[in-house]
Amino acid sequence: MSEGTPPRLPSAFPQSPHPNSLRRRGESSGSGPSSLRNQHPGGRAPAAKLRPDQSLRPRNDNVVKSTPSIPPLIPFDIIDAPTQRMYAVAFYICLLGWKLVDWTRLYNDDGDMGELWFALKWIAIDGVFFSVLPSFRIPWLSLNQFYTLVAIALMSTINILLSLKFVFHLSSLTAIFWKIFYDRDLAISERSVKWHDIVHNNSHIMGKYTVHILPEGAAKLNPDKIAYCVGPGHPSVTIPIRINGTEPVYMQLLRIDPETAVPEAYDLNKKQLKKLFKAASRDDQSELRHLPFVVTKPGLYFLAKVKDITELDVRVQDSEAIVAACPKASITARVPKRSSDMCKGDLADLTLSVEGLAPLQVTYTRNIGGKPTTFNVQRVHPENFESPLLGGYNREIPLLRQDESENFDWVGSKTITIGLNDTLNSHGDWEYEIEKVIDAVGNEVYYNRPDEESWTPKQHSVSHHIQVHERPTIRFLGCDSQNPLHLPRGKSRALPFELRGVSTDAPFKMQFDFTRFDKLASATEHGPDYETRSKNLKDPIELVIIRDPGLYTVRSISSIYCSGDVHEPASCLVTTPAEPTMTMEFNEILDKCTSSSIGLTVDLTLVGSPPFQLSYRLIKDGGSPQIKTLKIDKTRHQVRFTPEESGHYAYEFFRLDDVNYVNIKLNSSELRAEQTVKPLAGATFVDTTLRKSCIQEPVEFELKMQGSGPLTLHYDLIHRGKRTRYTDKDITTPFHTIRTKELDEGGEWAVALISVEDQSGCKVALDSEAKIKVRFQRPKAQFGQVEGKFSVQALEGKTVDIPMRLTGEGPWSVRVKNLNNDGPARELNLRDSNTYFQTSEVGTYQLESVRDSGCPGTVLDAQSQFTIEWLPRPQVHLPQSASIKTEAGISHRTDICEGDEDTVEIAMIGTPPFIVDYEQRFKPEGGRSFEKNSRSVTAGLGVATIRLDSAAPGLYQYHFNQVADSVYDNPKDKNIRTPVVLEQRVFPKPNAAFVNANRVYKYCLDSAPLEDSSIPMHLTGAPPFSITIGIKHLSTGRVDLIQVPNIDTHHYKFQVPSYALTLGDHLVSVGKVKDARGCTRKITNGPHVRLQVADMPTITPIDQRNDYCVGERIAFNLAGVPQFAVEYEWNGVLMKATSQPSQFVRVAERPGNFTITGIQDSASDCKVNLSITKIIHEVPSVRISEGFAVVKGIPQGDMAEIEFRFFGTPPFTFTYTRSEIVKKGQKARILEMHSQTSEDHTYILHASQEGTYEVISIEDRYCSYAASVNGRKS
Structure with missing residues (x-):
């Protein structure tokens, strides 16, 4: 470290879960990058050392290590290995014997429980045996885990099949195993060979050449340009670093902190990079690696520097990886801990909070009463927010280039709140739920789709439920200041109001003002001394009882959740009325x-x-x-x-x-x-309803009288404008009856009271009147006519309708009597004036009397009688003839043969057409009872033809017992008391059959037969017989018919005439047989015997070509009688073979000359000498690089020389492919395919493109060979 350089604080990349990566040859995925340092703003970042807990040493859990040999469980000095194997096998044989005993017991147990117990028991025993066997470590029986599982699965399947009583066919299994393990053909040398091994010979195409184009070294971070996010559900992500054509020893990555905008350095040394190389996935190209770089912090990552083993800088391609905080969203009430119960018309007052890399997009649904609506809110970001992502995320342009301000504040996570103030305009369930949230770079988080990879389990804050309640309303019904409610003194009443609300929102609180009546300022205003009262109502229909008069005004109404609305009228005036x-x-x-x-x-x-x-x-x-x-x-x-x-x-x-x-x-x-x-005199009708009267009858009326008697009554009888005065005197009773005269005219009549006088002479006028309706005539009764007559003919036993004509007003009561018997008259109640009287008895009927609803009537003598008669029934009989004889009431018809046509005529008497029903009875030959069958025949005239049955031999009877004609049209009436019976016997047809049907009789052409030529036959029927025998020549289709008459016995031996024996196969069958009764049977498709007339055998090649290749089958057709003996010469060696089928086939297993010299069949001792020669050629072969697999790497622009060497007969035509280079076990994709022709045995190909070059087919002058792409020859 140079002087003046500030020291750098050590920092370590945090521990985090590692992604699953491909492991090869014992390698395991390592941890991510090992260390990182905060880069000082003005200083150079030297390499830093790792702390002990940050070691990047790979875990060797899956590394295959060579371990010393483990001794067996039982040492060999106690029991040697062969003996241990014998004991193990003997033990399992005992288990199989036990299993066999259990299996045989299954067939004696009908319950399903035994089969289930058998399967479970032996699956468990076999599983334990094969699981424990490897622990003994017996040589040859120490199976690895894979084969142990295979053995357990196989035995479990067999146990299940045995428990289901599955039947194993030995012949089928033998044929299958024979085909699998012994699929062999006969070669020309009479050896059994595997045709597959001859044809699919891998030695014909050998070698391949692989060309690698060595690439230029390069490094790139996040080559797929994927955006990542970290969060609670995803604490870490793995960013791949692609290394191409180099092996770096130093690498530096930078992370821009979204909070401070200060770059933070990650320095990876050679040891750390080596660990990453072991954990890296291997691509198809051996020089391409993807190093897994694990990060846990959000920020903008990019690759700063890479050095290879030569200390030279490796080209770093423009690349970056943005790791954002995973977006999230929540929806809550603006006021914390607010109740979910709200009222209709309120605002939802919710807050939608979105957090992540802005701008964000959030999708939520609003479900109202089961009807969802989806809302998509896009471009969510803070105010005055600047970011290169506002215009969208372009993966092709690095974000460092898009942001020229060097202000990386946009990289950090932003929280934005959105107010949701929907008006709750309908009652019911309102559900707000967030579906997904997407940040600026496309990171998606789903809350309701578990099948999505970015799904996050629902949290309480991603949905919000609101229960919207209806607001109650109240008003008075039928009471206000203008329509007061009356409250009697000392009484109580319920206030008449209407409360609308949902009962589940109870209790309701009602507040109202009250002023007593004597303190009111006016009828609509409260006085200064009003009272405020409240009432809790358990449901909307609960009553409020009052006892004081005054003014009641509702001030408010509310439910347990919401305040309500008071509608008009809101006041009710209650008053106390005065007593009457x-x-x-x-x-x-x-x-x-x-x-x-x-x-x-x-x-x-x-x-x-x-x-x-x-x-x-x-x-x-x-x-x-x-x-x-x-x-x-x-x-x-x-x-x-x-x-x-x-x-x-x-x-x-x-x-x-x-x-x-x-x-x-x-x-x-x-x-x-x-x-x-003292009342006045008076009179009134007790009943003034309209009276109906018959003509010429008087009418009575009852009057109620009042006054001091005796009284005098004056009344008028009025008809057609004419009045007649009547006077009744000395009336002293309170009720008085007046009686009119006989009313002799029909129409309207009236009785009018005129006046009444009491004892003092005081006269009082009256105005009471009663009406009378008089019939114009009396009712009448008569019979109606049928076709102009008072009589009718009808079917016997049927109901007849007799027409009747009535006048008057119904209903009518009529008396009718049958004059032909002594019985009483019948009383009929009729309601129709044109009606019918039903009867089923013959005779003459007389009308005696009639009466309608009010009056008796008269019977007209001329139409008072009606007569009924029966029609005659039809009959059937058999006309006498020579072929019918009658004995004991049964008609016998002449006997016939089975299958003959016969008919009989029957005659009918009656009205045509006729329908005759008869019963056919049949008793077969040797039968004890008759079989019955009902039939019917229709005849348009008096004669009908009946077809007699002869389908089967036996006794037939025909019973004619029912007949119907056009009048008696119901054939079910059994009106034939003595049925007509016809009887006939049917004889069976004779028959002739061969004793040895389907037997083959062999003959030689133009010579005596090899066996006895007589063919035994058996005949049935009445002898003597005559038969017709047909001999069909199968080669020409011609049939010879031979007549054999006068056969007196039931057994006969037929001798085939010599003129009917021609070369080939013949079928001999019986065509017709006739017996002494005259019965004949024609036989078609009956049993037959076969005649074989043999000729000299022949052999002809199926394929006429002379040149064959090794592996081809040489086939000949054999004509004659199998079995055949074939003699041939193979490469100078004489050989003889037998052939059972009609083809002689041999496989050419090596090149040489093959000549057929003679043939003989089993029909004769004649042998045919001939000479048929076939030449067998070797299959061509090709070698690439002397048959070896060569891998060669060349720089970009160089060429590789590939040599092809051929074996066979020129010219050669071969097809080669260039396929992509893949890992071992993967299928390569063919990139191109070419065909070339060479007259020489060598061909040179110059290749400059990367790939694997292989030959897939080779062809010479005579033969060809092809291999499939996967290497298997076809």
């Missing part, structure tokens, strides 16, 4: 004729609130009083008492009620009136 009183005056009513009293008028004067109810007692002649009540709507009223009967009457008024008061007692001795009444 009454005065009266009365005068007598005198008769003008006799000047005697006939009644009394009482004038009433009332005080109170109408309507009134006035009660009084009526006392007649000192008898028992009658209580009566008057309802009066006014304060002045006149009552008129005019008794109809004479006597002394007294009226006492004793009680008065009004709207406000009830049961107010009156002084009945003062409010009393008396009179002596």
Whole structure:
């Protein structure tokens, strides 16, 4: 350290979690950079030493170390290794035997519990065995962890399959394992060879050449230009430093502190960089590394200096990394600890606080009653804020270039608050919730999406809930200063107000002012001595009871959460009304004729609130009083008492009620009136409703009479404007009946009361009248006609509707009698004038009487009778013929054969068309009971044809038991008492079959057969038989038919004629057979036998070319009878082979000459000599760099020389590829592909581009070979 240079304080990069990185060859990821120093503003930063706790020595937890051999658990001097292996295998064999016993017991246990226990038990036993076995460290049985897990998984799968009673097919498993482990073909040398090994021979293409272009050394921080952030959920981040083509020994990074804007240096020495190199991930290029640099502090980082092993400066590319404090946001009430309950119309008064690298962007949602609304607030930053990020974050231009002011205050985290003053205009739940916040460089923090990588669990401050309540309202109903509420003296009432509010917001507090009525200044103003009262209401419908009159004014209303509104009318005037009183005056009513009293008028004067109810007692002649009540709507009223009967009457008024008061007692001795009444003469009808009368009948009316008798009554009978006066004298009873004459004309009549006279001769005019409606005629009844007649023919047993015609006014009562039986007449109640009388009995019906709703009627003699008759039923029968014979009531039809067509005619009597239902019964040959089947036939005329069934042999019967025609159209009526029965027997068809069906009979062309040529047959039916046999020539399709007549037995041996034997295969089948009953059976697609007529064997090559390559299959078609014997010559050696199928195939395993010399099949002893020659050529090969893998690095612009050497027959055509250089185990991407042709065995390629050069295919004059990109040959 030079003099004058201020000392630098040591500082260490803090410990922080390290990111996961790729580990190769035992390397583990190291910690981040080891040390940092605060750079003095004017001084040079020398290297600093690490403190002991800051050592960057890598952890060797995963390093594979060579350890000395561990001895077995049981020393070999006690039990040697082979014996230990024998014991282990024997122990597991015992376990397998135990498992086999348990498995066989599964098939004797029907419960599922046994299968589950078997699987769990043996999975556990096998797992323990294979887990414990490696701990014994027995040679050859000491499995590593991977193979131990594979063995446990395999045995667990087998145990599960055994528990499910899975069936293993031995043949299928043998075929699968044979194909996998013994996939071999026969070669020309008659050896079994693996065709795959011959064809996929890796030696045909060998070697590859890799060219590396050595790059220029460079270093770059944050090559992907990613912005980072650190915070509570992310305490550290890893920034990659890309090193290309060099190995630095010193590196310096600078961090600009966002608080002080002072650069802070991080110096990394060779030892620290070596540790970072071990932790670095390896790219596809071996010279490219990404060193993991871990930071925990926010700021602006950039790479200042890099030196390599030659102490030369490595080119540092423009790069930087900005590490900001992770953005965050919160939403809280402006007033701390404020209640979440608020009122409708209030302001939300919330504060949205956003912290991070400005400008920021925050997204929040406002959910009102389940309806969310999203708000996005952008460009959030402090006032007068300057930053290069205001115009957006451009990753391509470093921030150091964009900020020319050298003021790095914008790098630091800023806190900005935003006021949210929404008006709470609806009640319910209001939920504010922050969804995400984004800072200026794109760092995002999500609060409600756990699937996002930058998700942060919700905190209490990222959401805020407000419960908005309705404000209560109150007003008076039906009461104000103009419409006061009446409160009777000594009573209580409820104030009539309406309180609107939510019951859950209770209790409600109601405040009101009260001034007594006697202290009011006016009806609408309170006096100076008013009182303020309050009332707590548990719910909006609770009543407020008052007992004092006065003025009530509501001042306020509030719930437990909110103050409410007082609506008009807000005041209610309560008054106390006066009690009701009454005065009266009365005068007598005198008769003008006799000047005697006939009644009394009482004038009433009332005080109170109408309507009134006035009660009084009526006392007649000192008898028992009658209580009566008057309802009066006014304060002045006149009552008129005019008794109809004479006597002394007294009226006492004793009680008065009004709207406000009830049961107010009156002084009945003062409010009393008396009179002596002698009523006038009078008469009235007791019932004045309209009377209906029949013509020529009198009508009676009852009258109520009054007055001093005896009385004389005068009344008129009025009809068509004509009045007739009648007088009844000496009437002394209170009720009198008058009787009119017989009313002989229909229409309107009236009885009018004219006058009445009492004993004193005083005559009183009357105006009462009663009406009479007289019918014009009497009701009548008669039968209606059906098609012009009073008779009808109907179906037997069916209901018949007899038409009836009625006149008059319904309903009618009619008596009808059937003259054909002695039963009583039927009483019918009818409501329609044109109706029907229903009956199901034949006979002649007579109308006896009729009556309508009011009058008896008459029956017209000419239309008083109606006759019903039944229609005849249809019949069915079988016409006599020669083919039908009848015995014991059963008709027998001539016997037929199975499958023959036969019909029979039936005859019907009735009205066509006919429907005949019959039952077909069938008893098969040897059967004991009949099978029944119902059928139907329709005939347009009197004859129908029935098709007789012959589908199966046996006895058939046809029972015709139901018939219907156009009149009797219901075939379900069983109207045939004795069914017609037809019987017929059906004989079975004969049959002929080969005893040895599908057998092959061998013959030689133009010679006697090799075996007995007779073909045994079996026949069924009635002998003698005649059969037709067909011989089909499969080569031409021609069929020869051979007739064989008069076979007297059921067993027959057929001899094939010699003219029917031609070269090839033949099918012999029976075409037709006929027996003695005349029954014939035609046989199609029946059993057959095969004839083989053999010829000389032949062999022909499938492919006509003569040149083949090693690995190809040489195939020949063989014609003849297998098995074949093939003789051939292979490279001068004579060989013989047998072939069972019709092809002879051999694999060419090496080059040489292959010649077929002879063939013989198993049909004859003839051998064919021939000569078919094929030449087999070797597959071409290619070598790159003598078959080795060469890696060569060249400077930029140089060229590499790649030599290709070929083996085979020129010319050669080969295809090579250039692929990218990848790490071991990764798949390389092909960059380009080329094809070249060479006439020589050597080819030179000059390459200047980086990559791996490989040949993928080679072709010479005769053969070719290709390899897949991944190295496997195809």
